[in-house]
Amino acid sequence: MPEGDTIWLAAHRLHAALAGRVLTRSDLRVPRFATADLTGRTVLDVTPRGKHLLTRIEGGLTLHSHLRMDGSWQVYANGERWRGGPVHQVRAILGNDERTAVGYRLPVLELIRTSEEPDVVGHLGPDLLGPDWDxxxxxxxxxxxxxxxxxxxxxxxxxxxxxxxxxxxxxxxxxxxxxxxxxxxxxxxxxxxxxxxxxxxxxxxxxxxxxxxxxxxxxxxxxxxxxxxxxxxxxxxxxxxxxxxxxxxxxxxxxxxxxxxx
The missing domain is CATH 1.10.8.50 (Helicase, Ruva Protein; domain 3)
Structure with a gap:
């Protein structure tokens, strides 16, 4: 399972690729959220919390993901060949006019209200790389x-x-x-x-x-x-x-x- 520093780096790369840009592509390949359409919304930020990733999106929404043992997020320039694994392992796609973020083998992927973030990460202790470190x-x-x-x-x-x-x-x-x-x-x-x-x-x-x-x-x-x-x-x-x-x-x-x- 990835350590906190790996999650921090993944969040940093996702934030650089997505934050402040309008989504032109959105595809959540899990049954519960398969019909969710995030296109037209701006990604506000991507924040790591321990081993969790919180992608906050305009309209009070957060895409919560956890990599566990095998998951990963990869960022590609539009038109670049995806190399993170076979297409059937893709669980999420978030894209804008420059970059596309692809989530592979994500065991946890859910779209929640940003106000509900404490329900999924509120149990965590002080984050070694977070602003709440104590x-x-x-x-x-x-x-x-x-x-x-x-x-x-x-x-x-x-x-x-x-x-x-x-x-x-x-x-x-x-x-x-x-x-x-x-x-x-x-x-x-x-x-x-x-x-x-x-x-x-x-x-x-x-x-x-x-x-x-x-x-x-x-x-x-x-x-x-x-x-x-x-x-x-x-x-x-x-x-x-x-x-x-x-x-x-x-x-x-x-x-x-x-x-x-x-």
């Missing part, structure tokens, strides 16, 4: 259940919005604890540093297509643990381990990270 509130939510594992608490979008499996694994490594350690057992000051590090990493990566948490230049060493199963830890040389729990994966270094394991 570090103290994020720490409070993250540590509210002392018995909960750090990995689960970081992934819970009600605590802080924008962290996925990649940052969960990387943040636990940088805190030198395993993702299974109960948050109540974190040393004093660690939750505050974790939240600050999460914010810094997403800010640093939000305009990149290749995510990086290390200072290394080699593509294989741009992350400390995620995707590096059996490779040597960049700090201690111990082989990185991987655990799979359903559709979630976790990577960690047994040498650098202390605490319970899967």
């Amino acid at each position: 570090a103290a509130e994020a720490v409070r939510r993250l540590t509210a259940d002392p018995a909960r594992s750090l990995g689960e608490a970081l992934l819970d979008q009600r605590n802080l919005a924008g962290i996925g499996n990649v940052y969960k694994s990387e943040l636990a490594f940088l805190a030198a604890v395993t993702p299974w350690l109960p948050v109540g057992e974190l040393a004093s000051g660690v939750p505050e540093r974790l939240v600050a590090t999460a914010r810094r990493l997403l800010e640093e990566n939000k305009e990149r297509t290749s995510r990086r948490t290390t200072s290394a230049r080699l593509p294989s060493e741009q992350l400390y643990v995620y995707g590096r199963r059996s490779r040597p830890c960049l700090r201690c040389g111990t082989a990185i381990r991987k655990a799979e729990l359903g559709d979630r994966v976790t990577y960690w270094c047994p040498g650098c990270q202390k605490g319970p394991t899967a």
